Amino acid sequence: xxxxxxxxxxxxxxxxxxxxxxxxxxxxxxxxxxxxxxxxxxxxxxxxxxxxxxxxxxxxxxxxxxxxxxxxxxxxxxxxxxxxxxxxxxxxxxxxxxxxxxxxxxxxxxxxxxxxxxxxxxxxxxxxxxxxxxxxxxxxxxxxxxxxxxxxxxxxxxxxxxxxxxxxxxxxxxxxxxxxxxxxxxxxxxxxxxxxxxxxxxxxxxxxxxxxxxxxxxxxxxxxxxxxxxxxxxxxxxxxxxxxxxxxxxxxxxxxxxxxxxxxxxxxxxxxxxxxxxxxxxxxxxxxxxxxxxxxxxxxxxxxxxxxxxxxxxxxxxxxxxxxxxxxxxxxxxxx
Numbered sequence: 001x002x003x004x005x006x007x008x009x010x011x012x013x014x015x016x017x018x019x020x021x022x023x024x025x026x027x028x029x030x031x032x033x034x035x036x037x038x039x040x041x042x043x044x045x046x047x048x049x050x051x052x053x054x055x056x057x058x059x060x061x062x063x064x065x066x067x068x069x070x071x072x073x074x075x076x077x078x079x080x081x082x083x084x085x086x087x088x089x090x091x092x093x094x095x096x097x098x099x100x101x102x103x104x105x106x107x108x109x110x111x112x113x114x115x116x117x118x119x120x121x122x123x124x125x126x127x128x129x130x131x132x133x134x135x136x137x138x139x140x141x142x143x144x145x146x147x148x149x150x151x152x153x154x155x156x157x158x159x160x161x162x163x164x165x166x167x168x169x170x171x172x173x174x175x176x177x178x179x180x181x182x183x184x185x186x187x188x189x190x191x192x193x194x195x196x197x198x199x200x201x202x203x204x205x206x207x208x209x210x211x212x213x214x215x216x217x218x219x220x221x222x223x224x225x226x227x228x229x230x231x232x233x234x235x236x237x238x239x240x241x242x243x244x245x246x247x248x249x250x251x252x253x254x255x256x257x258x259x260x261x262x263x264x265x266x267x268x269x270x271x272x273x274x275x276x277x278x279x280x281x282x283x284x285x286x287x288x289x290x291x292x293x294x295x296x297x298x299x300x301x302x303x304x305x306x307x308x309x310x311x312x313x314x315x316x317x318x319x320x321x322x323x324x325x326x327x328x329x330x331x332x333x334x335x336x
Contacts, residue, residue, distance in 0.1 A: 015058075016048070016058070016061075018061050018062075018096075018100065018105070019041075019044050019048075019096070021099070021103070022040075022044075022095075022096050022099045022100075023037065023040070023041055026040060030209070031205075031207070031208050031209030031210075032207070032208070033183075033185045033207065034185070034254070035185075039088060039092065040092040040095065040096070043088065043089040043091075043092035043093065044092055044093070044096060046089065047059070047072060047089070047093065050072060050075060051068070051072075054071070054075075061096075061097075061100065062100070062105055062106060064110050065110055066110045066111075066112075066113075066114065069090075069093065069110060069111050069114055070114060073086070073090075073114065073116070076089065077117075083116075083118065086116060086117060087116055087117075090111065090114065090116055093111045094109065094111050094112075097109035097110065097111050097112075125274065125278050125281060126278060126281040126282040126284075126285045126286075127270070127274075127278060127279070127282045129286065131268070131270055132178060132279070132282055132286075134268040134269070134270065135264055135265065135268045135279075136171070136175060136178070137268070138264035138265075138267045138268045139167045139168070139170040139171040139174065139264060140167065140168075140171050141267070142167060142264075143162070143164055143167035143168070146162045146167075147162050147164075150162050163230075163246065164230045165227065165231055165246045166246070168223070168226050168227040168230050169242055169243070169252070170260050170264065171223050171226075171227070172220070172223035172224045172226070172227040172242065173187055173242055173252070173257060173260075174261075174264070174279070175217075175219055175220035175223040175224075176190070176202075176216070176220050176223075176224065176241075177276060177279045177283075178220075178279045178282065178283055179216050179217040179219070179220035180202055180204065180214045180215075180216050180220070180283075180300075181214070181280050181283035181284060181287075181300055181301050182204065183206070183207075183277065183280060184254045184257055184258070184275075184276045184277065185254065186204050186205065186206060187242070187252075187257065187276075188240075188242070188251055188252055188253055188254055188257065189205050189240075189251070190240065190241040190242065191237075191238055191239065191240060191241060192235050192236055192237055192238070192239055192240075192241055193237050193238060194241070195216070195221075195224070195241060197221050200215060200216050200217070200218065200221055201213055201214070201215060201216065202214055202215075202216045204302065206302040212299065212300075212302045214300050224241060227242075231243070231246055232246065235249070240252070244256060257276055258275065258276060261274075261275070261276045262274075280301070281312070284297055284300075284301060284309070284312045285312055287300070288312055288313065294306065294309055294310065294313065297309055297312070
């Protein structure tokens with residue numbers, strides 16, 4: 001049995017063949033996002049370190065019992081972790097054991113049927129239509145300001161040029177996320193051939209390598225075309241729609257989108273702690289408020305289960321009450 005030194009402080013993947021195989025599967029076959037890969041790696045490492053501290057040996061995954069995982073659950077319960085954090089750790093363990101079962105290593109999972117604390121019910125945050133418009137306008141407003149300042153600072157001998165491409169790219173990214181309800185990984189993975197500008201359709205590669213086709217609005221297409229026109233070498237075919245840098249062909253990456261998103265939130269006098277995913281929430285909420293049916297929104301978002309989409313219906317209650325009060329003949333108490 002491996003000794004204490006067998007488990008790294010940061011990762012168990014290099015020391016454990018089963019875990020390494022699982023993480024390779026997530027990366028190459030399952031199409032898991034970088035965030036899922038990172039979170040599951042960390043969850044398995046944390047369990048391994050806990051097991052090592054408790055039992056003085058590395059976990060023998062094929063011989064662990066339900067009792068072991070109940071002990072781990074009690075340990076997590078004594079900490080200050082949220083219910084969602086506990087759920088995430090056991091989601092990683094469940095997925096790991098499903099992988100072992102698919103590989104014929106086990107007949108049943110020891111994590112199955114372990115009762116976990118229910119998640120806290122949180123309604124998705126979203127922007128109003130006015131806030132969304134302010135956010136969409138922020139990159140081009142900043143470009144106009146930069147160009148105006150450059151004119152003021154220029155003199156007869158010196159001309160200051162402002163490259164519009166980064167501003168136009170950011171404006172197009174915001175338009176694309178909101179127009180199509182994209183996850184940040186999906187907008188970063190967009191390729192030129194995925195976009196049908198004539199039919200205004202976009203092929204999206206979602207979680208688990210699942211593809212869906214969604215409409216993309218005319219403003220988003222126009223924003224992308226303006227961005228491409230500002231590049232020295234516009235992307236084509238297999239190239240990314242959005243480039244991290246105008247001088248090379250690397251795609252924009254999530255951290256860059258997140259940082260710029262926070263910047264434009266602040267510029268639009270909005271909460272800078274919001275994430276790009278809130279634009280996806282806004283997309284779903286605005287569609288439902290405008291009368292879209294839940295099944296259609298499910299397909300557009302790429303949700304596997306309708307239950308995932310139903311959380312947005314809580315946000316439309318006010319609209320439904322207003323419609324009821326306006327339309328139903330006996331919704332209001334009549335005066336004497």
